[in-house]
Amino acid sequence: MILAFSMVAVDHADARRGGSFGSRGARTFQSAPPTRTAPQPAAPVERSMTPNTGQSNAARQTPATASRPGFMNGFGGSMLRGLMLGGLIGLLLGHGFGGMAGILGFLLQALLIGGVAVLLIRMFRSQSARSPAPAMAGKSSGPGSFAHREASADNFPGNPSRNSNGVGSFGFSRHSDAAPRPGNADEIGLTQPDLDTFERMLAEVQDAFGREDHGDLRRLATPEMVSYFSEELAENAKNGVRNDVSDVKLLQADIAESWREGDRDYATAAMRYASRDVLLDRASGSVVKGDDRPSETTELWTFTRQNGSDWKLSAIQEV
Structure with missing residues (x-):
């Protein structure tokens, strides 16, 4: 059943641009901080031209999980093997079926x-693994958080970010609890025009993909992203x-994080x-x-620019 559902999930993801792919600079293989729009972790980047020089948290946890002995391979397995051996010895010494029945009981x-003990251990581990998440839920995602306002000619007269698809404008707001936090902050100081650009590009990239317009895709996305789009087209x-x-x-939308690497900005x-x-x-x-x-979709879109030039889409991650 697990294999069947995983195959269905992969098929649904591959129906739209092939899952999570692209590059986020040095943070390509790191999880983005949770936000109000995407409180759940995003899918890890599956395809990227950025070399994976370090291990993410998930990668560090996977070997430990894989190497953890199961009940039949650890102390429980040794105990069961000992009991079976004892039952066989008792049978050979003439205790007969009655002795074996006692062993079986x-x-x-x-x-x-042993089964109850294993269930308790797994329950405690799952609770400890989930305990940090509620602390982040409902919190502002730092000084880079912004909420969406519906667009209309009355609310946004002459708004340059309004386009034919009816996409409105991000409403940038700072909250009292939005103190900067490590790894979850607007480190480069995004402005309202930047947020309007991200919103506009959300519609333009998908429109160009639907029209199979490679020229517009090259204008809106990095060469790496264009190669993935072209492959699927x-x-x-x-x-x-x-x-x-x-x-x-x-x-709805908000900023998960923004940072600078050399002469290149990421958001x-x-x-x-x-x-x-x-x-x-x-x-x-x-x-x-x-x-x-x-239908509704929630994704993480990463944008990049070099030396203050135009933003380009550099990664998409499904949530």
């Missing part, structure tokens, strides 16, 4: 006690389908948006996969 009790063309993404509307934004995302048959235009009704 004791064995059943030991299994029940080529795969769609080979399969005779086209990914149509329309009616993109931002619902990771958590964005929850609604869109129509379907696969269409190239010949007939009929829906091959997906639902034509709007």
Whole structure:
């Protein structure tokens, strides 16, 4: 059942731009801090041209988990092997089936006690692993947090960030509890035009991908991201389908973190948006996969710029 559900999850992720991919500079393989928009951890980057020179927290925990002996391989396994050996010796010495039955009864009790002990240990470990998360829930994500306001001609007259898809503007706000925290702060001082740019690019990138406009994709994204987009567009063309993404509307967003590496700036934004995302048959235009009704998606988009130039999309992570 676990394998079946994991295959379904991978299939759903691959239906849209192939999962989590791109580069976040030196933080490519680090988890972005949780935000109000994305309180759950984002999927780790699966494809990146950035070499993985260090191990993330998940990578450090995986070997320990894999090497941890199970109940049958540790003390429990030794105890069971000893009991079975004792039962066989008793049988050989003439105690017969009655002696073996006593051993089997004791064995059943030991299994029940061992099973309860294993369940308690796993419960305590899972509680300790989840304990830091509630402390972050509902908190502002630092001085870079911002909430979404719906866009309309009355609320934002002449707003340059408003586009044909009806995407509005980020409302940047600072909260009293938004003290800077290590690894969860706006370190470069993002401004309102930066946030408007991120919102505009959310719709423009998906529109360019749906139109299969490689020129616009090169303008909006890094060469690495363009290579991934082009790879999927080529795969769609080979399969005779086209990914149509329309009616993109931002619902909520905030900044997870922003930082500087040398002459390059990075900013990771958590964005929850609604869109129509379907696969269409190239010949007939009929829906091959997906639902034509709007669906909500939450993703982390990382943007980068060099020497103050225009922002470009450098990574997408599913939440």
